[in-house]
Amino acid sequence: MEGxxxxxVCCLSVLCAVLFLRPAEGIRFVIDREECFSxxxxxxxxxxxxxFVVIKADTPWHYSEEGVxxxxxxxxxxxxxxxxxxxxxxxxxxxxxxGVHRFCxxxxxxxxxxIDFDVHVGHFSYFEQHAKDEHFxxxxxxIGKLDEALYNxxxxxxxxxxxxxxxxxxxxxxxxxAVHKALFESAALIAASVIQVYLLRRxxxxxxxxxxx
Numbered sequence: 001m002e003g004x005x006x007x008x009v010c011c012l013s014v015l016c017a018v019l020f021l022r023p024a025e026g027i028r029f030v031i032d033r034e035e036c037f038s039x040x041x042x043x044x045x046x047x048x049x050x051x052f053v054v055i056k057a058d059t060p061w062h063y064s065e066e067g068v069x070x071x072x073x074x075x076x077x078x079x080x081x082x083x084x085x086x087x088x089x090x091x092x093x094x095x096x097x098x099g100v101h102r103f104c105x106x107x108x109x110x111x112x113x114x115i116d117f118d119v120h121v122g123h124f125s126y127f128e129q130h131a132k133d134e135h136f137x138x139x140x141x142x143i144g145k146l147d148e149a150l151y152n153x154x155x156x157x158x159x160x161x162x163x164x165x166x167x168x169x170x171x172x173x174x175x176x177x178a179v180h181k182a183l184f185e186s187a188a189l190i191a192a193s194v195i196q197v198y199l200l201r202r203x204x205x206x207x208x209x210x211x212x213x
Contacts, residue, residue: 026118026158028055031068036104039119041095047122049155050103051090053162056169057111068113069106075099088166090159116162120155
């Protein structure tokens with residue numbers, strides 16, 4: 001590495017900065033019936049990581065395990081992967097044809113659902129294709145592997161955060177329903193007690209009137 005020029009060092013620094021500042025692809029959206037997203041995959045053989053979590057429904061009183069459907073199609077429209085009736089799922093697939101892939105969600109619930117969706121493309125050969133010196137190839141290869149490892153961690157963190165958000169909302173809704181149920185039962189008990197007191201008073205009044213006669 002002693003023979004590296006200042007320009008080469010600058011190029012490596014810029015490359016590292018680009019790697020570590022690359023944005024993630026996570027998105028959170030509300031679906032009514034069907035929603036599709038497109039993602040361009042530039043190289044065949046890349047690994048596409050996909051995850052989604054149904055966070056909540058548009059009403060706090062609705063809770064269902066019906067889930068949603070996700071269908072993945074390649075640039076020719078052929079189905080490459082699907083996930084049916086899931087409230088959350090995580091999977092990966094190998095790209096057989098480069099180009100724009102479509103990710104289509106279908107909501108079978110009568111309610112609007114909020115979905116957290118994340119997609120990440122893993123690619124290792126980019127650095128080897130652009131390496132001009134045999135001494136640079138191992139360095140680029142290690143940088144690429146480190147970059148992929150970091151984004152796998154970020155991918156897993158995003159997945160866990162979405163699961164945590166879903167569970168927090170479910171717990172809050174369950175607590176709210178429990179409180180309302182307790183209030184309703186208390187009101188029903190009070191109403192029943194009032195009716196019993198009223199009926200008992202009427203009964204005693206009738207008995208008292210009969211005894212006087």
